Amino acid sequence: MHDHTIAGLAAALERGECSSVELTRAALERIGQAADLNAFITVTPESALAEAEAADAARARGEAGPLTGIPIAHKDIFCTDGVRTSCGSRMLENFVPPYDAFVVEQLRAAGAVSVGKTNMDEFAMGSSNETSYFGAVKNPWDRQAVPGGSSGGSAAAVAAGLVPAATGTDTGGSIRQPAALTGISGLKPTYGRVSRYGIVAFASSLDQAGPMASSAEDLAILLEGMAGFDRRDSTCVDRPVPDYRAQMVGTDLRGLRVGLPREFIEAEGVDAEVSSGIDAAAQALRDAGAEVREISLPNAGMAVPVYYVIAPAEASSNLSRFDGVRYGHRCDAPADLEDLYKRSRGEGFGEEVKRRIMVGTYALSAGYYDAYYHKAQQVRRLVQQDFARAFESVDVIAGPTAPSTAFPLGEKADDPVQMYLSDIFTIAVNLAGLPALSVPAGFGGGRPIGLQLIGNHFDEGRLLGAAHGYQQVTDWHRQRPVVEE
Amino acid sequence: MQFEAVIGLELHAQLATRTKIFSGAPTAYGAEANRQASAIDLGMPGMLPVLNEQAVHYAIRLGLALDAEVAGRSVFARKNYFYPDLPKGYQISQYELPVVGTGHLEIELDDGTRKRIGVTRAHLEEDAGKSLHEGFARMTGIDLNRAGTPLLEIVSEPELRSAREAVAYMKKMHSLVRYLRICDGNMQEGSFRCDANVSVRPVGETRFGTRAELKNLNSFRFVERAINFEIERQIELIEEGGEVIQETRLFDPDRGETRSMRGKEQAHDYRYFPDPDLLPLEITPALINAVRDELPELPDAKSERFQRDYGLSAYDAGVLTGSRELADYFEAVVAAAGDAKLSANWVMGELSGALNKAGLEITQSPIDAATLAGLLLRIRDETISGKIAKEVFEAIWDGEGDADAVINARGLRQVTDNTAIEAMVEEAIAANPEQLEQYRAGKTKLMGFFVGQVMKASGGKANPQQVNEILKRRLDG
Numbered sequence A: 001m002h003d004h005t006i007a008g009l010a011a012a013l014e015r016g017e018c019s020s021v022e023l024t025r026a027a028l029e030r031i032g033q034a035a036d037l038n039a040f041i042t043v044t045p046e047s048a049l050a051e052a053e054a055a056d057a058a059r060a061r062g063e064a065g066p067l068t069g070i071p072i073a074h075k076d077i078f079c080t081d082g083v084r085t086s087c088g089s090r091m092l093e094n095f096v097p098p099y100d101a102f103v104v105e106q107l108r109a110a111g112a113v114s115v116g117k118t119n120m121d122e123f124a125m126g127s128s129n130e131t132s133y134f135g136a137v138k139n140p141w142d143r144q145a146v147p148g149g150s151s152g153g154s155a156a157a158v159a160a161g162l163v164p165a166a167t168g169t170d171t172g173g174s175i176r177q178p179a180a181l182t183g184i185s186g187l188k189p190t191y192g193r194v195s196r197y198g199i200v201a202f203a204s205s206l207d208q209a210g211p212m213a214s215s216a217e218d219l220a221i222l223l224e225g226m227a228g229f230d231r232r233d234s235t236c237v238d239r240p241v242p243d244y245r246a247q248m249v250g251t252d253l254r255g256l257r258v259g260l261p262r263e264f265i266e267a268e269g270v271d272a273e274v275s276s277g278i279d280a281a282a283q284a285l286r287d288a289g290a291e292v293r294e295i296s297l298p299n300a301g302m303a304v305p306v307y308y309v310i311a312p313a314e315a316s317s318n319l320s321r322f323d324g325v326r327y328g329h330r331c332d333a334p335a336d337l338e339d340l341y342k343r344s345r346g347e348g349f350g351e352e353v354k355r356r357i358m359v360g361t362y363a364l365s366a367g368y369y370d371a372y373y374h375k376a377q378q379v380r381r382l383v384q385q386d387f388a389r390a391f392e393s394v395d396v397i398a399g400p401t402a403p404s405t406a407f408p409l410g411e412k413a414d415d416p417v418q419m420y421l422s423d424i425f426t427i428a429v430n431l432a433g434l435p436a437l438s439v440p441a442g443f444g445g446g447r448p449i450g451l452q453l454i455g456n457h458f459d460e461g462r463l464l465g466a467a468h469g470y471q472q473v474t475d476w477h478r479q480r481p482v483v484e485e
Numbered sequence B: 001m002q003f004e005a006v007i008g009l010e011l012h013a014q015l016a017t018r019t020k021i022f023s024g025a026p027t028a029y030g031a032e033a034n035r036q037a038s039a040i041d042l043g044m045p046g047m048l049p050v051l052n053e054q055a056v057h058y059a060i061r062l063g064l065a066l067d068a069e070v071a072g073r074s075v076f077a078r079k080n081y082f083y084p085d086l087p088k089g090y091q092i093s094q095y096e097l098p099v100v101g102t103g104h105l106e107i108e109l110d111d112g113t114r115k116r117i118g119v120t121r122a123h124l125e126e127d128a129g130k131s132l133h134e135g136f137a138r139m140t141g142i143d144l145n146r147a148g149t150p151l152l153e154i155v156s157e158p159e160l161r162s163a164r165e166a167v168a169y170m171k172k173m174h175s176l177v178r179y180l181r182i183c184d185g186n187m188q189e190g191s192f193r194c195d196a197n198v199s200v201r202p203v204g205e206t207r208f209g210t211r212a213e214l215k216n217l218n219s220f221r222f223v224e225r226a227i228n229f230e231i232e233r234q235i236e237l238i239e240e241g242g243e244v245i246q247e248t249r250l251f252d253p254d255r256g257e258t259r260s261m262r263g264k265e266q267a268h269d270y271r272y273f274p275d276p277d278l279l280p281l282e283i284t285p286a287l288i289n290a291v292r293d294e295l296p297e298l299p300d301a302k303s304e305r306f307q308r309d310y311g312l313s314a315y316d317a318g319v320l321t322g323s324r325e326l327a328d329y330f331e332a333v334v335a336a337a338g339d340a341k342l343s344a345n346w347v348m349g350e351l352s353g354a355l356n357k358a359g360l361e362i363t364q365s366p367i368d369a370a371t372l373a374g375l376l377l378r379i380r381d382e383t384i385s386g387k388i389a390k391e392v393f394e395a396i397w398d399g400e401g402d403a404d405a406v407i408n409a410r411g412l413r414q415v416t417d418n419t420a421i422e423a424m425v426e427e428a429i430a431a432n433p434e435q436l437e438q439y440r441a442g443k444t445k446l447m448g449f450f451v452g453q454v455m456k457a458s459g460g461k462a463n464p465q466q467v468n469e470i471l472k473r474r475l476d477g
Helices: A006-015 A022-035 A045-060 A102-109 A152-159 A176-182 A218-224 A246-249 A272-287 A301-319 A337-348 A352-363 A370-390 A418-425 A425-432 A460-473 B053-065 B163-179 B220-239 B285-293 B299-312 B314-320 B326-338 B342-360 B369-380 B386-397 B403-410 B416-431 B435-441 B444-457 B465-476
Strands: A040-043 A071-075 A115-120 A167-168 A185-188 A209-213 A257-261 A291-295 A396-400 A436-444 A446-452 B003-014 B076-080 B091-094 B103-110 B114-126 B130-132 B141-143 B149-157 B191-204 B214-215 B247-252 B257-263
Touching: A006 A022, A006 A218, A022 A040, A022 A045, A022 A071, A040 A257, A045 A115, A045 A446, A071 A102, A071 A152, A102 A115, A102 A218, A115 A436, A115 B285, A152 A176, A152 A209, A152 B435, A167 A218, A167 B076, A176 A185, A176 A436, A176 A446, A185 A218, A185 A460, A209 A218, A218 A246, A218 A436, A218 A460, A246 A460, A272 A291, A272 A396, A272 A436, A272 A460, A301 A337, A301 A352, A301 A418, A301 A425, A301 B076, A301 B369, A352 A370, A370 A425, A418 B091, A436 A460, B003 B163, B003 B220, B003 B444, B053 B114, B053 B130, B053 B149, B053 B163, B053 B285, B091 B114, B103 B163, B114 B163, B149 B163, B163 B191, B163 B220, B163 B299, B191 B220, B214 B220, B214 B257, B220 B247, B220 B257, B299 B314, B299 B342, B299 B465, B314 B326, B326 B369, B342 B369, B342 B386, B369 B386, B369 B403, B386 B403, B416 B444, B416 B465, B435 B444, B435 B465, B444 B465
Parallel strands: A071 A115, A071 A167, A257 A291, A257 A396, B214 B247
Antiparallel strands: A040 A115, A167 A209, A185 A209, A185 A436, A396 A446, A436 A446, B003 B149, B003 B191, B076 B091, B103 B114, B114 B149, B130 B141, B191 B214, B247 B257
16 A cells, blocks of 8 residues: 555545555554654544544445545644553653644544644744754665654655654645655645644744655645635635645646746755756756746845744744643743743753754844844745746746755754754745745655745645646656555 | 833723634533533534624724724634643634734823723634632642633723823723623622733933733732832832833732742743634624624713713713713602702712622612602702701612602601791790801801701701891891
8 A cells, every 4th residue: 555645546436446444544553664764753543533423424325525534643643532642752741732734623523534633843944854852863865864844743754654644744845855765746735825823832933834745745635634724824825625636637837937946956055966866856847838937036045044033933932832841841840930941941942942042042032033033024025026036937946855865864963053954944844934945856866856846825736737747758756665564 | 310110001801702712512601510611611532613793893892992993804813832720722812913903092180181992803712711729739720610701801002101001091991891781890709800011211211111001910919019009119129220121920919029020031922823723703794784883872972971961070971971870870760750960969978878788889889860859859849858868868778668658757848937946036036146146246157056946946947048148147137
């Protein structure tokens, strides 16, 4: 089953070739066999099998949709009613929410079967999955390499065929970068397309949930299941959810205007094999009839510094609620209130999380606010304007998802600046609130390369269509790592 | 050296919405601890605020009543600090762009003159929970029922010059928010709270002195006492060559003094920034107009109308418009009884006195407006005298029925029959020959004595005017 897509499995279920219970058992078995990947923090076999039985029953009643009975996994940042939600942190090691995130509700309502919660960088802060309190995740293509982050567990689980699809969140590249490093497809929707209700917040103005799967078509199916208006999130936009998959049927790339930003192509520190992979991808788009032209995003270089002011500033405030008072980690025998705060937070948070809380607190402090946070917001608008101008002349923007392929475990773990540069191409998209996806586009040294496609606001239909068109003329997305059993 | 005080008030009015400002949990007071706190109020992970529309309408009402600019666009900001009863580690408030801008409120000073006090701004924010320090051995209890309750913080310009002015301003605002039905004004339950910024400076100086912020002023009396104490303290300090420091001071009502709570060096850096979970609040002119259309008549306008239409004095009109409920009651009495002056006297006199004594609000009065009007009608048609009316009032208060029932049951109908009164007059004169002699010798003050005798004989029921006339005629004749 691990070579199947959601679309393929749904067809097999419909034809009665297998049941959801069988698919779910197979997924649980593979998760057990691939335990060394450390892709999961929590596996929920009992509730998964119960959901699978319910899905089979629904199908028997003729009430099946495209996701009914499909096993999926949720990043452990999505709150799940009655199931521990750790966010990769010691702080929430024993936190069991009494509610489901909107995304969890939606996919459950669509009949998807949740097999468990995937590993991630602590509070989604990281690009390698090495900041997880539950240990690093390994890349199924190379067990010495990182899977990317922060949605590294979801990426590894899909890449290794443990589940056909998983959910992720993307604040600065946390869906797209691990998708690129593990050779799968991953989409960050437009900010406001998917409700943030029930997602443990990292940086509220940037966080967005999205699907991770093995084809653009599967992303479309999953996005349709996840999107929708939710008045519990005031930043969620009330806009109908189109039938994304119907929109991509018969898509070809003729006439599609594709912009290649000079700043992405000429950026320093991009591996040669990534550059040639992207050149080849651009050629494939041209060959399929797209008009590929060079464009400019002059302020793209400012995205990383702007992001590392805004995201930590919001995070420093969002993470204040973890104070040891109501839930989460509380230190033993606090002497007084100050001691309770200091030790609970000191013990509960890891190094990277503390670093970002410190940076964010500093950026918002009296006397520094104007120079850092306020200035960053101004530059953020310039970055947004760059994209707005670009979309006057192109339909999608293409480039590398990450500057390198999967790097060795431990290589950047002690060098935060090098780690931050892993997201050099993904961050601007979050600052502008745009939808973007990563699809596999070849290999370098046996490790996957990701092609990033960026669309205009709420233009997921065209974006997915472009990715689907690309996957009609390439087969990189069908490549699978050999997962030893 | 002569000093003057410079005072500005920050009033916190708890908005009378059914549910909290960012969650659907109820705001009712007095529930069991933590039973009215939703996952949003508890600051649970992944929970997001959703703004209560009613709270915005209430803020607009106040803005219009203060003749202030209602902002077309205002922004919610996070005020970050750690405290156990602040679940998220930040309070959602408004900072740079508040919903209500500059406005003003007129107060009346002791000498009867009026003074316009500027209102700097009013902004929406959420309340914190409560820390409970009693009943938990070496621990602190947290009750988050109040967390997320909507507040409107109303900030005055530093234009108040005495504790009396500050209290007059606070009372006027208190009356206004209740008129607008946006706050129940219950100070014991903390629905209307006050912080005062107080400084002093030599008369003639235009710069401000260093101010102290006074907290825990939960009654009008405390506000007056705390400000007066603080003014004295600062003047003494300066006269002794000392310097006032900028700090937060807590009023201790038991000792009648203010005490330092937190100095400037310990002041929080709140790291305000726009809350990314909430979009900027946009208020359209259409919404402002819709809210304006449903505004009630405001106290000043009502007071002017009472003076104009009912011929009341400024003082009486001021008292009767002190609350919307009292004004409504008065108008209902006038409508049924027809005599504004008589109605005003009874509402402000007997009725208010009885209510005060019983500790009741006008809305809890055992005598409704129609019943009181029924009593006044019996005075007007001379069925009873004003004096008997007081007895009847007490009987009505005690539940003996309406005015007619009491008058009949107790036989209090006024005697207006001239023959009957003449008979009683004859009797009084015959029984008191000495006084008659003295009267006729010029001691006319004894008229009162004879009136008293006749009234006593009639059981108070004789028409006093007729008694006077007949007596005078008989004594002088």
